[in-house]
Amino acid sequence: MTPATTVPAEGHGVASPPARSRVAGRRRALRWLTRRWLLSVGLAAVVALCLAAVCAGLLAAYPPDAQHMSVTLAPPSAAHLLGTDEYGRDVLSRLLFGARLTLLASSAAVLLAAVVGSALGLTTGFFGGVYDSLAGRVMDVLFSFPVLLLGIAMVAVLGPGEPSVVLAIAVASLPTFARVSRAAMIAEREREYVIAAHAIGAPVPHVIVRTLLPNLIGPLIVLVSLGFAYAVLYEASFSFLGLGAQPPTPEWGVMLSSARSYLFQAPWYAFFPGAAIFVLVFSLNLVGDGLRDLLDPRRTTR
Amino acid sequence: MTRYLVWRAVSVIPTLIGVSILVFLVTYFIPGDPAQIMAGSDASPDIVASLRHQWGLDRPIYVRYVVWAAQALRGNLGESYFSHLTVLQLVSRASAVTVELAALSLAVAVAIAVPAGIVSAVRPGSWFDLTATALGFGGLSIPGFWLGIMLIYVFSVYLRWLPAGGFTPLSSGLVPNLRSLILPAVALGTFASTQFMRYLRASMLEVLGADFTRTARAKGLTELVVLVRHAMRNALIPFVTVLGVQMGYLLGGTVITESVFALPGIGRLVLNAILNRDYQVAAGIILLIATAFVLVNLAVDLLYPVLDPRVRLGRGTFSR
Numbered sequence: 001m002t003p004a005t006t007v008p009a010e011g012h013g014v015a016s017p018p019a020r021s022r023v024a025g026r027r028r029a030l031r032w033l034t035r036r037w038l039l040s041v042g043l044a045a046v047v048a049l050c051l052a053a054v055c056a057g058l059l060a061a062y063p064p065d066a067q068h069m070s071v072t073l074a075p076p077s078a079a080h081l082l083g084t085d086e087y088g089r090d091v092l093s094r095l096l097f098g099a100r101l102t103l104l105a106s107s108a109a110v111l112l113a114a115v116v117g118s119a120l121g122l123t124t125g126f127f128g129g130v131y132d133s134l135a136g137r138v139m140d141v142l143f144s145f146p147v148l149l150l151g152i153a154m155v156a157v158l159g160p161g162e163p164s165v166v167l168a169i170a171v172a173s174l175p176t177f178a179r180v181s182r183a184a185m186i187a188e189r190e191r192e193y194v195i196a197a198h199a200i201g202a203p204v205p206h207v208i209v210r211t212l213l214p215n216l217i218g219p220l221i222v223l224v225s226l227g228f229a230y231a232v233l234y235e236a237s238f239s240f241l242g243l244g245a246q247p248p249t250p251e252w253g254v255m256l257s258s259a260r261s262y263l264f265q266a267p268w269y270a271f272f273p274g275a276a277i278f279v280l281v282f283s284l285n286l287v288g289d290g291l292r293d294l295l296d297p298r299r300t301t302r
Numbered sequence: 303m304t305r306y307l308v309w310r311a312v313s314v315i316p317t318l319i320g321v322s323i324l325v326f327l328v329t330y331f332i333p334g335d336p337a338q339i340m341a342g343s344d345a346s347p348d349i350v351a352s353l354r355h356q357w358g359l360d361r362p363i364y365v366r367y368v369v370w371a372a373q374a375l376r377g378n379l380g381e382s383y384f385s386h387l388t389v390l391q392l393v394s395r396a397s398a399v400t401v402e403l404a405a406l407s408l409a410v411a412v413a414i415a416v417p418a419g420i421v422s423a424v425r426p427g428s429w430f431d432l433t434a435t436a437l438g439f440g441g442l443s444i445p446g447f448w449l450g451i452m453l454i455y456v457f458s459v460y461l462r463w464l465p466a467g468g469f470t471p472l473s474s475g476l477v478p479n480l481r482s483l484i485l486p487a488v489a490l491g492t493f494a495s496t497q498f499m500r501y502l503r504a505s506m507l508e509v510l511g512a513d514f515t516r517t518a519r520a521k522g523l524t525e526l527v528v529l530v531r532h533a534m535r536n537a538l539i540p541f542v543t544v545l546g547v548q549m550g551y552l553l554g555g556t557v558i559t560e561s562v563f564a565l566p567g568i569g570r571l572v573l574n575a576i577l578n579r580d581y582q583v584a585a586g587i588i589l590l591i592a593t594a595f596v597l598v599n600l601a602v603d604l605l606y607p608v609l610d611p612r613v614r615l616g617r618g619t620f621s622r
Contacts, residue, residue: 145592146591149572229443242577260451281445
């Protein structure tokens with residue numbers, strides 16, 4: 001689901017000749033700074049979008065479903081900053097309210113996948129044995145479906161709607177969390193501090209949650225922020241396909257889907273909902289990438 | 303080595319069985335009785351019951367699974383409740399579109415990613431590298447359906463260069479055929495190209511810092527020979543794995559792209575089947591696509607040791 005997380009460490013194993021090391025060092029410092037700068041920009045954008053969603057009632061100039069039939073498909077103007085749709089509804093107001101649904105649904109999906117997936121991964125990695133190989137097989141099966149198809153199949157079972165979409169994205173993202181946390185657990189479980197915890201008689205749940213988890217949380221946090229970006233994309237895709245939120249709900253994918261029919265008269269109507277999705281996903285990716293550089297020990301020790 | 307290949311090939315079998323069980327369960331739990339839907343809401347219970355019996359819907363779940371799986375193995379994936387065409391007929395008709403779309407998207411992705419990734423890695427930190435990385439980051443975040451719609455706006459509505467949707471088969475000529483597929487291929491290939499570029503840049507950087515590259519340079523080989531014959535050949539090996547993984551994304555992405563561009567491919571077929579509750583068709587296609595995805599990844603894994611003799615036995619299920 002998040003192929004970007006498996007990118008091999010850039011420049012790993014590069015032995016810089018001494019003459020070039022100062023240049024490389026400077027480049028690394030520059031990179032360090034820009035990465036943190038980008039991380040802050042991404043975080044600020046995500047926080048701003050969340051605030052906009054929460055305060056949609058205050059910020060929006062119109063109720064999201066208020067129709068102004070005299071100004072249908074109007075271009076952006078002072079009265080309607082991003083124009084109006086086919087029923088004369090204010091596009092900006094609908095985007096603001098739509099942000100609520102998208103943010104809520106995608107964060108719910110990612111948190112669900114993160115909690116269940118890492119619980120599965122941590123325990124399979126810790127205990128191993130039949131449980132591990134059985135769970136591994138199940139994950140293999142889930143990995144065999146392109147995410148969208150798995151989601152479509154699940155939406156078919158549960159019926160269209162946001163709850164099905166949340167569950168579909170969660171199930172589709174689950175194997176990634178399970179795999180990453182399992183691998184991290186296996187790398188860590190034989191370390192001395194873990195053996196020490198066992199030796200002083202700490203119970204197994206305590207060892208997993210209090211001793212090991214704090215040392216494994218880094219990659220998982222990275223995965224959550226990157227998974228969040230994918231969840232937003234998929235949530236909008238499902239709604240766009242008519243499998244998630246249904247009109248007249250103000251939702252970005254739904255808006256984009258209706259805007260398709262008016263591409264000739266009102267291209268801006270199709271532009272803004274997609275741009276909103278893009279900005280949110282882009283910011284989340286910035287956060288995820290920045291956090292990976294901060295938290296992934298493999299990359300930061302370089 | 304042979305043992306690894308055999309083990310890897312055999313390990314596909316339980317996965318495929320699991321895939322088939324999951325697909326079957328999905329169709330089993332889809333709400334709505336197909337017999338009732340087929341017969342109409344005012345049909346008498348007798349007619350519905352006889353239809354259920356005719357399709358074997360009244361048998362226990364495990365019997366239905368075994369019957370379904372045995373039929374599927376023989377290539378009989380059932381037929382559409384509506385058009386009464388078999389799933390294989392429907393798929394073979396639609397697959398021409400989807401296969402061509404996927405191949406073109408892959409070509410677009412590789413054509414963008416390979417030069418961009420290599421130049422970025424050869425001059426890391428240069429303006430080209432920074433621009434390519436930034437664009438790649440943007441391409442990673444762009445919703446494919448939005449990109450498709452914007453492409454339609456620019457090239458079909460505004461410039462009127464290309465058709466806004468629909469498919470012209472190859473039999474009507476290569477140029478009209480390509481004209482109908484180029485926008486969808488770009489919309490679908492962009493995401494894959496950003497992935498390819500990231501991987502290629504990273505593995506190129508690694509290879510360019512390796513000892514054998516330094517040796518090649520020390521021998522006095524020209525930079526071009528070092529790049530093409532020594533670095534690229536090794537950097538492209540991990541790339542093959544990414545290709546396999548991306549095939550899955552492309553196959554999933556066709557659902558959206560075909561919907562945006564009104565292409566009569568497999569993605570549209572499966573979406574319509576689900577929206578119409580035509581679940582034999584939906585199950586058949588999902589099974590076919592998942593199987594294809596598993597086999598593509600198997601092929602990639604089997605190809606890997608051929609390309610890279612260093613790969614040896616001992617890669618577990620999760621370490622792939």
